Amino acid sequence: MELKDAILSRRSIRSYTDQPVSREDLEAILDLGMWAPSGVNFQPWYFVAIQSREQMEKLLSVMDGVSTDLEDNLRTRFANNPEVAEESLTFIRNLGKAPVCILAFRHKPNYTKTDETIVQSIAAAMENILLAAVDRGLGGCWMTAPIETGTGDLLRDMFAPGKGSLVAVMTIGHPARIPKAPTRKEGRYIIL
Template sequence: MPATIDTILSRRSIREFTDEKVSREDIERILNTARWAPSGLNNQPWKFMVIQNEETMEKLEGCTHYAKVIRSAPLLIAVFLDRETMYNHTKDVQAIGAAIQNMLLACCDLGLGAVWLGEILNQEEKVNLILSCPESLELMAVIAIGHPAKGSDSSPRKPRKNLKDICYEENCEKNWR
């Protein structure tokens, strides 16, 4: 199987990490994959904040039901939509989703674990205050990243819907196969 497809199919959300720090080189690799995501008109509507300060991370724990994940991670990357560079909200949010997926796949390839935290968006104002963000930035996600703790990827793989249940022929009258 081609390496990219293998990475996509083997990637898992990892929620427990060791104490080992993520190297600066790996952080740069992860961020580089994000900036190479496609975006409409190549506007690259994203901004990324690398968070490793323990005090900041402790404050962010209070913004999510997944405080344990944040507490375990040695690295967080907050992902924002830069409203000053956006031209179409939907297309730009889709581009940011592609950037996030690139980062998750890069983590997998680098032997790191990662999980996309979306529930934290419920506390966007509080997060933006903690991170001292300008009003032009709209929080899209926080990604927790680190070296996977032993056994953290051993849970059973969650099932996916069958193609016949989600894909249709062009006339939408017949399911795929």
Template structure:
């Protein structure tokens, strides 16, 4: 399992080559078998290919430009200006990807409305479930030598894409899938002692069982 985890990289260069339906089905199946809070399975996967992909990217670019120009109804203000180039880059990557899967949070809260605290907390659980589904899909893709890119830069065109998707629920992410011929070097990870903190240890009488 760790092998697939290490091998998975964010792929930003895709060959113009289709993914066989059988592989795609298995990737989606991996997503469907993720754990979810109360088995709610709060997701829907919308698979974008061909001409739909072009229409989607057009919509994404329009949304990004709206942010770049700082238009009044743009979602991200000045604070996020520095992320615009990366959003444009992501749009270019999505433009190349033979398959893009939009992951909808079917129970998602409308971000333009206020919601009670309990609903926010429950949404956190749904987002964790959805993230597990996304990672399952990326790992199954890796297992089949298919590259993937998990993207949230699509949020720069949140309203535009939501309208284009005309789908209930809220957009959680878009994942690009496809083959690549580029080797991508892993980015460093923080050292274990920086991110892991142990508190307590097993009782002494258990320690023999570890020998």
């Protein structure tokens, strides 16, 4: 697939088929994440790919609480589009039935560079992973809902004890439904 096609066709997928993600695909997309740029070449990421039923159930039990914590907030925010609130809450609760969920942590609890530098580096690796997934016919959705509810440390202690804090989670799987592309805002760059 052309890079341009991968960038343009990538959508946030919130519903997945029950087709598993092969080990080969999962390792290939994670490996491409490692090739992202990073501040001072710290490569400050640590990814935990959750795939087994047992670990997924542990994660889903936490996500159920995240969904409950965000319910009032999302219902108020999308008061005019209740179906959007419903879809968001369902996705947070069941992760769209994704066969894989990747948790992105800081590799170390502390770095000598600013938090911005560390988070940008991890985000660069996450975008590589998302685009690599699209290239293999998979889809994903970046999600920070657990961070918004202060659940990151619980997930870190559960899945990556001793590592740094959680930056985001990302579902991966075969898309059951591909949403329409949200429009992009005008005027967000200038060439001087």
